[in-house]
Amino acid sequence: MQISERARRDAHDLFTRIRGDVVGPADTAWDQARQAWNLAVDQRPALVAFPENADDVVAIVEYARRNGLRVAPQGTGHNAGPLGSLENTVLLSTARMRGVVIDAVARRARVAAGTLWLEVTAPASEHGLAPLAGSSPDVGVVGYCLGGGVSWLARKHGLAANSVLAIEIVTADGRLRRVYADHDPDLFWALRGGGGSFGVVTAMEIALYPVPELYAGAMFWPWERSSEVLHAWREWTATVPDEVTSAARIMQMPPIPEIPEPLRGRAFVTIDAAILGNRAFGAEIVQRLRDLGPEIDTFDMVPPVALSRLHNDPEEPVPALSEHRLLSELPAEAIDALVAAAGPDSGSPLLLAELRHFGGALAVAKPGHGAQPTLEAAYMAFAAGIAATPEMVAGLHAALPVFKDAMAPWDAGRGYLNFEESTVDSRSFYDEVTHRHLARIKGQVDPADMFVSNHPIAPAE
Numbered sequence: 001m002q003i004s005e006r007a008r009r010d011a012h013d014l015f016t017r018i019r020g021d022v023v024g025p026a027d028t029a030w031d032q033a034r035q036a037w038n039l040a041v042d043q044r045p046a047l048v049a050f051p052e053n054a055d056d057v058v059a060i061v062e063y064a065r066r067n068g069l070r071v072a073p074q075g076t077g078h079n080a081g082p083l084g085s086l087e088n089t090v091l092l093s094t095a096r097m098r099g100v101v102i103d104a105v106a107r108r109a110r111v112a113a114g115t116l117w118l119e120v121t122a123p124a125s126e127h128g129l130a131p132l133a134g135s136s137p138d139v140g141v142v143g144y145c146l147g148g149g150v151s152w153l154a155r156k157h158g159l160a161a162n163s164v165l166a167i168e169i170v171t172a173d174g175r176l177r178r179v180y181a182d183h184d185p186d187l188f189w190a191l192r193g194g195g196g197s198f199g200v201v202t203a204m205e206i207a208l209y210p211v212p213e214l215y216a217g218a219m220f221w222p223w224e225r226s227s228e229v230l231h232a233w234r235e236w237t238a239t240v241p242d243e244v245t246s247a248a249r250i251m252q253m254p255p256i257p258e259i260p261e262p263l264r265g266r267a268f269v270t271i272d273a274a275i276l277g278n279r280a281f282g283a284e285i286v287q288r289l290r291d292l293g294p295e296i297d298t299f300d301m302v303p304p305v306a307l308s309r310l311h312n313d314p315e316e317p318v319p320a321l322s323e324h325r326l327l328s329e330l331p332a333e334a335i336d337a338l339v340a341a342a343g344p345d346s347g348s349p350l351l352l353a354e355l356r357h358f359g360g361a362l363a364v365a366k367p368g369h370g371a372q373p374t375l376e377a378a379y380m381a382f383a384a385g386i387a388a389t390p391e392m393v394a395g396l397h398a399a400l401p402v403f404k405d406a407m408a409p410w411d412a413g414r415g416y417l418n419f420e421e422s423t424v425d426s427r428s429f430y431d432e433v434t435h436r437h438l439a440r441i442k443g444q445v446d447p448a449d450m451f452v453s454n455h456p457i458a459p460a461e
């Protein structure tokens with residue numbers, strides 16, 4: 001749908017007033033501007049705006065309100081899949097709002113809205129500090145924290161959302177607000193786990209944890225050993241302290257030049273882990289896994305920035321489809337079910353079928369936590385594949401439900417917002433009281449439902 005002639009003229013006026021940029025369908029930069037990180041998503045907004053600062057964001061929100069348009073804030077588009085139609089919507093990309101200030105003494109970092117995780121983990125690491133970053137170096141800090149945020153230190157320090165200290169946000173009335181525990185506590189609560197329904201976050205302050213070094217790495221075995229290794233990992237996770245956060249997965253590496261030679265075109269079962277502690281402590285913890293004789297073993301003492309590439313997540317945009325399920329428990333039969341769905345004899349086209357160990361601090365609610373105080377699951381199952389051709393898409397549409405169904409008997413009863421890449425009812429992430437409270441706060445700050453989020457909270461009357 002086209003925007004009105006008046007909105008088009010007003011957009012030109014907006015373009016001349018802001019430091020950033022506004023791109024419309026007639027511009028040569030249009031296809032690049034509307035492209036999400038996930039290349040499988042075809043975003044068709046009315047306009048794309050690239051603010052460079054908070055004043056630009058205010059001007060864009062006011063422009064949208066004047067012209068009856070909605071606003072979809074986006075950092076990278078890692079989770080663009082669930083957004084749905086962007087008709088009548090300004091896609092507000094924060095990609096040009098970058099910058100990090102580390103306060104090493106106070107152990108906090110202030111990040112601009114479009115900052116990527118590696119832009120924080122690298123300078124923090126030089127001070128022997130670590131944020132609660134996830135496995136991908138180029139996921140956006142803000143989108144990740146608004147949705148919860150499960151990091152390599154999650155079992156020790158909980159969800160990243162609950163280590164957010166302050167948030168600056170432009171709400172639907174065009175006001176730039178700074179919210180923190182003592183100032184606008186309801187909105188501050190909602191933003192920490194409630195997602196992007198409440199406005200455009202322009203900056204965030206997050207806690208950093210002292211981690212001069214830690215013991216971390218990955219082990220690889222040929223995928224014919226998937227069952228044996230995953231069973232051993234399952235038993236091992238039951239014994240490890242909260243200092244250990246790990247993931248185990250079956251991977252079929254594509255035969256592409258981006259994959260290093262020893263791995264290219266091969267299939268493996270792998271275990272990655274981050275262990276807070278010294279070499280002796282870490283080595284003792286992983287000895288049971290080492291006894292399984294991995295073909296590759298990269299565990300060593302590393303600075304915390306190394307966690308950004310521990311999982312080898314893609315650092316360039318890719319076309320991907322995925323599914324996840326939070327699991328209340330992981331009995332031996334669940335491993336058998338996963339291997340049957342995605343292992344050596346399954347014929348599965350999945351790039352990866354993964355289990356992440358939850359629990360520890362992720363399961364402990366504390367006073368002052370936000371809308372997602374915990375993730376009540378012992379493990380998470382996740383699967384993904386590359387969706388580069390119609391045949392690959394068809395293969396994934398067949399294989400992903402097989403994987404998800406295989407894990408169904410151990411479903412924890414809730415989803416996890418950050419790993420949900422389909423359009424679902426946001427009630428599936430929260431208990432009833434929490435969802436009602438989120439809807440009430442949405443009704444206060446955005447009664448006309450201007451902001452389009454990947455997992456929207458509708459405003460209460």
Ligand SMILES: Cc1cc2nc3c(=O)[nH]c(=O)nc-3n(C[C@H](O)[C@H](O)[C@H](O)COP(=O)(O)OP(=O)(O)OC[C@H]3O[C@@H](n4cnc5c(N)ncnc54)[C@H](O)[C@@H]3O)c2cc1C
Pocket residue numbers: 073074075076077078079080083094113133134135136138139140141142143144146147148149150151195196197199200201202313314418419452453454455
């Ligand atoms: C390869 C990969 C690895 C991942 N690893 C992890 C992991 O280890 N742990 C984990 O918890 N998650 C992980 N995720 C999931 C990731 O946290 C979510 O996809 C998250 O939503 C990405 O945030 P983004 O800003 O990069 O993406 P976007 O798609 O840009 O943002 C997602 C949503 O966040 C909101 N949002 C973003 N910026 C703003 C803003 N400035 N103001 C208001 N709302 C905003 C919007 O509602 C937007 O739709 C991973 C995803 C991928 C693809």
